Amino acid sequence: MNPASFYALxxxxxxxxxxxxxxxxxxxxxxxxxxxxxxxxxxLVLVALARRAENMPADPVPHAMVITGIVVAISATALALTLxxxxxxxTGHATLPDEVEK
Amino acid sequence: xxxxxxxxxxxxxxALILLPLTGAICCFLFPxxxxxxxxxxxxxxxxxxxGLGWQLLEHGSYRHAVGGWGxxxxxxxxxxxxxxxxxxxxxxxxxxxxxxxxTYFKPALAVRFWxxxxxxxxxxxxxxxxxxxxxxYVTLELLGLSAVALTALTGSKEALSGAMRxxxxxxxxxxxxxxxxxxxxxxxxxxxxTILAQQMQAYHAATSSVTPxxxxxxxxxxxxxxxxxxxxxxxxxxxxxxxxxxxxxxxxLSALVVKASFYILLRLWFTLFEPLVDGEAINTMMGxxxxxxxxxxxxxxxxxxxxxxxxxxxxxxxxxxLFLVFPLTASMGSTAWNGVAYxxxxxxxxxxxxxxxxxxxxxxxxxxxIADLDRVVQRLPLTAAAFALAGVSIMGLPPSGxxxxxxxxxxxxxxxxxxxxxxxxxxxxxxxxxxxxKVIGHxxxxxxxxHEAQPVSASMxxxxxxxxxxxxxxxxxxxxxxxxxxxxxxxxxSGVGS
Numbered sequence: 001m002n003p004a005s006f007y008a009l010x011x012x013x014x015x016x017x018x019x020x021x022x023x024x025x026x027x028x029x030x031x032x033x034x035x036x037x038x039x040x041x042x043x044l045v046l047v048a049l050a051r052r053a054e055n056m057p058a059d060p061v062p063h064a065m066v067i068t069g070i071v072v073a074i075s076a077t078a079l080a081l082t083l084x085x086x087x088x089x090x091t092g093h094a095t096l097p098d099e100v101e102k
Numbered sequence: 103x104x105x106x107x108x109x110x111x112x113x114x115x116x117a118l119i120l121l122p123l124t125g126a127i128c129c130f131l132f133p134x135x136x137x138x139x140x141x142x143x144x145x146x147x148x149x150x151x152x153g154l155g156w157q158l159l160e161h162g163s164y165r166h167a168v169g170g171w172g173x174x175x176x177x178x179x180x181x182x183x184x185x186x187x188x189x190x191x192x193x194x195x196x197x198x199x200x201x202x203x204x205t206y207f208k209p210a211l212a213v214r215f216w217x218x219x220x221x222x223x224x225x226x227x228x229x230x231x232x233x234x235x236x237x238x239y240v241t242l243e244l245l246g247l248s249a250v251a252l253t254a255l256t257g258s259k260e261a262l263s264g265a266m267r268x269x270x271x272x273x274x275x276x277x278x279x280x281x282x283x284x285x286x287x288x289x290x291x292x293x294x295x296t297i298l299a300q301q302m303q304a305y306h307a308a309t310s311s312v313t314p315x316x317x318x319x320x321x322x323x324x325x326x327x328x329x330x331x332x333x334x335x336x337x338x339x340x341x342x343x344x345x346x347x348x349x350x351x352x353x354x355l356s357a358l359v360v361k362a363s364f365y366i367l368l369r370l371w372f373t374l375f376e377p378l379v380d381g382e383a384i385n386t387m388m389g390x391x392x393x394x395x396x397x398x399x400x401x402x403x404x405x406x407x408x409x410x411x412x413x414x415x416x417x418x419x420x421x422x423x424l425f426l427v428f429p430l431t432a433s434m435g436s437t438a439w440n441g442v443a444y445x446x447x448x449x450x451x452x453x454x455x456x457x458x459x460x461x462x463x464x465x466x467x468x469x470x471x472i473a474d475l476d477r478v479v480q481r482l483p484l485t486a487a488a489f490a491l492a493g494v495s496i497m498g499l500p501p502s503g504x505x506x507x508x509x510x511x512x513x514x515x516x517x518x519x520x521x522x523x524x525x526x527x528x529x530x531x532x533x534x535x536x537x538x539x540k541v542i543g544h545x546x547x548x549x550x551x552x553h554e555a556q557p558v559s560a561s562m563x564x565x566x567x568x569x570x571x572x573x574x575x576x577x578x579x580x581x582x583x584x585x586x587x588x589x590x591x592x593x594x595x596s597g598v599g600s
Contacts, residue, residue, distance in 0.1 A: 015281060022274065031270055038277050042284060049288040061175075062287065065236055069280065072243045079247055080269055083254060087262045097263050 007048035014041030028084040028094045032077060039073045114153035115166050115179045118189065118227040121146050126220035133213035137204050140216040144193075144200035147223065151186075151193040158186055158589050165233070173234065173294035180233035180295075183589035187443060188230045188365055191450045194572065195357050196223055202458055202565040203350045206465075211255060211348075218255075222248040222354065229362050234293040235283050238366055239276065242330070246272035249359050253347040264342035271339040275329040275363075282323035285315045286374075299373050306378050320375050324384075327370075330363035333425055334395035337418045341402075344414040349461020352410060356417045357454035361446050364424055368442075371428070381428075389429035393526040395422030400533030404540065409460045409470040412537060413453070416496060419530060420449050423511065426523055430514040437517070441510025443587050444580070448503025451573035452495035458566035459489040465562070467553045472541055476549035484563040486545050491570035493538035495577075498531050503576025 018038030022031050043066045050062040088094040125143030129136040157164055163182040172178055181189070200219075207215050225244035232238045250272065254265035287293055290301040306312065332340040340360070344352045375381075399419025406412040423445055430438035462485040463478065464470050479486045495502035498509075508527060515524040576583065 015277070019274075022270070028266065035270065035273050035277070038274070042277055042281050045281065046284050049284065052288075059291075061293075062284070065287075068236075068240060072240065076243065076247060076269075076273055079250065080266075080273070083250070083262065083266050083269060086254070086257065087266050090257070090259045090262055096267055 002054065004048050004051050008045050011041045011044030011046075011048060014038070014044060017041075026095045028080075028087065028096070032080045032084065035080070036073065036077060039069070043069055109153065110157060110160065112153060113166055114150045114157060115164060115181055115231050116168070117150045118147060118154065118231065119179075119224055121150065122220045122224035122227060126217045126224060129220055130217040136213055136216040140220060141200050141204060143220060144197045144223070147227070148193045148197050151190050154181060155186055155190065155586070158183070158586075163590055174292050174297055177237055178233045178294065179231045181231055183587040184365070184369075184443060185230045186589065187447060187583070187587055188361070189227060191361075191447045192223070192226050192230070192358055195353075195450050195454050195569065196226075198565045198569050199350045199353055199454065199458070202353075202461070202562050205559040205561050206348070206350055206461060214255060215252070215348075215351075218248050218251045219354075222252065222359075226358055226362055230365065233295055235286065235295060235298070235370070236293040239280050239283055242279065242363065242366070243276050245359060245362055246276060246330070249355055252351040252354070253343050255348055255351060256346075258346065260342070260346040264339075264346040267339045268343040271329055275326040278322045278326035278329070282319040282321075282326070285319040285322070289313060289315045289319075295369070295373055299377075302374060303377055312378055316375075316378065320379065323370060324367065327363045327367040328391075331360050331367065331421060331424075332418060333391050333421055334398050334418060335391075337395070337399070337421075340418060341411055341414040344417065344457075345408070345411040349410075349457050349464060352414070352460070353454035353457035356414070356457060357450040360417065360421060361450060364421070364446070368427070372431075385429045388425050389523060392422040392425030392428075393523065395419060395425065396526055396530035397422075397533070400530055400537065403537040404533065406537075407472055409463065409472050409475075409541060410457070412472065412541065413456050413460055416456075416534065416537065417453060419534065420445075420453070420496065423508065423527070423530070426511055426515070426527070429523065430511065430518060430520065436514065437510050438514035440584050440587060441507050441514060443507075444503060444510060444576070444583065445507030447583070448495050448507055448573050448576050451569050451576065452492040452502075452504060455488050455492040455566050455569035455573060456496070458562070458569065459485050459492070462558045462562055462566060466555055466558050468556065469553065472544050474549040474551055474553070475541070475544040476553070477547070478545035481555060482558060482563070484567050485558070486542075488563070488567040488570040489545070490542055491567075491574055493542065495570075495573040497534045497538060501577035502574050504573065506577055506580045 015038050018034045018041060021034035021037065025031055025034065046062040046066050051058040084094055121143055125139055128139050132139065158181060166179040168177045168179060203215060222245065225241050225248055229238065229241035229245060232241055250265050250269040253268055254262055283293065286298065290298055292298050292301060329336045344355050347355060396419050399415050399422060403412050403415035403419060406415060424442055427438050427442035460470055462482065463475065466482055467476065495504035498504045512524055512527055515527065
């Protein structure tokens with residue numbers, strides 16, 4: 001296995017791990033972190049797959065996409081955290097209504 | 103003549119994206135005049151759509167390389183009949199909602215509403231004009247973030263929780279979509295939809311196989327877009343978000359935002375995947391989900407006691423009809439394809455009218471409990487009329503736009519011998535009649551508990567009524583609308599390379 005596909009598989013692993021954590025955790029901060037880990041997984045896949053062959057230079061387009069993706073992820077996380085704080089102040093706990101805090 | 107040439111050469115597509123973006127910044131910088139700025143921008147968008155429509159009628163589908171950099175390296179804007187209809191629907195519904203919002207929001211909320219609404223409008227327009235799958239991802243995220251921010255606008259407990267759930271669902275969906283984009287880009291080296299379609303079909307013709315990466319991309323993108331479109335059973339986030347947002351925002355979310363992700367699904371399926379994969383199993387699954395959504399959404403709508411939740415569940419049901427396009431369509435331009443496009447527009451008009459009516463009733467009586475609607479017909483006749491007219495379109499009775507859409511779908515189902523789908527569609531119509539008459543019935547009678555009524559401004563009543571009348575008028579405009587829909591570029595309509 002070449003390093004590129006190893007990193008891509010790690011990226012897919014991170015995506016699945018994040019998805020799992022998003023589903024089983026009820027605390028909103030953990031859910032937001034899980035989404036971020038999923039995002040990092042996707043970015044890792046993008047960067048890893050940019051090199052198509054051992055002796056070729058890497059394709060710069062996916063790198064540009066990752067930068068765009070990071071900007072989006074930062075804004076989304078900022079919005080999510082603000083919203084979480086507002087939910088916590090309004091309802092007294094940082095979970096969604098039908099989920100009990102464990 | 104020179105003026106006409108200038109009109110034809112003006113890049114209306116670019117204006118459609120730049121106008122609302124500039125509007126958003128101006129609304130944010132000058133909160134005191136944000137209402138006027140928002141209204142002017144919404145109107146300018148209607149004008150730009152007319153300009154773009156004219157260009158399409160003269161020259162067929164439209165391409166614009168942003169900054170002079172074309173695909174594959176640069177970003178291209180693309181418009182054909184389907185995008186034009188989506189843009190026109192957005193512009194009209196958006197303008198009506200802008201008029202409604204000038205009086206609906208108190209000043210403290212208005213200064214927050216206008217900039218975010220303009221961002222949402224920019225995201226929608228950019229989405230309908232995007233020609234590459236990565237750009238679609240960015241616009242999807244812009245759309246999701248502004249929609250969530252609008253949902254949370256009032257800051258009430260329900261609105262915040264609904265917005266939070268919506269945000270998590272929409273972020274998850276975007277990431278699944280992005281992973282699909284990654285796999286497609288890695289396999290075929292392009293994100294431009296046209297180039298991608300050519301590459302995919304060339305590869306398919308050479309090896310007559312579909313790689314696992316393509317299957318994975320299809321699965322991930324479809325799952326993400328279906329979650330965003332809130333098809334049963336992925337609709338869990340929709341009722342709390344649409345039910346707790348302010349009325350004009352609910353109207354926007356139900357009428358336009360869920361349609362945007364469905365539009366992408368439609369585009370990608372029919373241009374990229376449908377020519378490649380043997381779609382039998384996928385089509386059956388989509389059809390089953392659609393039927394389940396129609397039945398489940400309608401039954402849930404009947405069980406609701408609050409008007410806004412009833413309308414939100416009705417959206418879940420109506421989205422089901424859109425998914426029937428997959429088992430019923432063999433290609434773009436067929437009867438079912440036309441039917442579903444018609445249904446998208448008429449549902450957008452009718453559903454936004456319904457949510458605006460709910461907003462009027464909420465202002466009027468201070469609540470939206472269906473059982474306590476007190477003699478609305480006598481006291482708020484315009485709103486009652488608007489609700490009833492929108493209801494006719496949602497039920498799919500003639501002569502409304504909803505009727506034409508459902509009729510075309512039904513015709514496709516019957517000619518293909520799909521009696522099961524036809525039966526579910528009929529049943530869905532009956533159930534829709536049941537939940538709409540439940541509301542209309544209560545507007546006639548005196549409620550046991552009465553509330554002091556607040557006046558509702560004329561602009562709020564008229565914008566709801568005009569949207570509902572628009573949904574009815576669509577029933578008479580089927581020929582021009584369908585001929586607009588079929589402006590497309592040949593390569594896309596008949597499948598690339600065939």
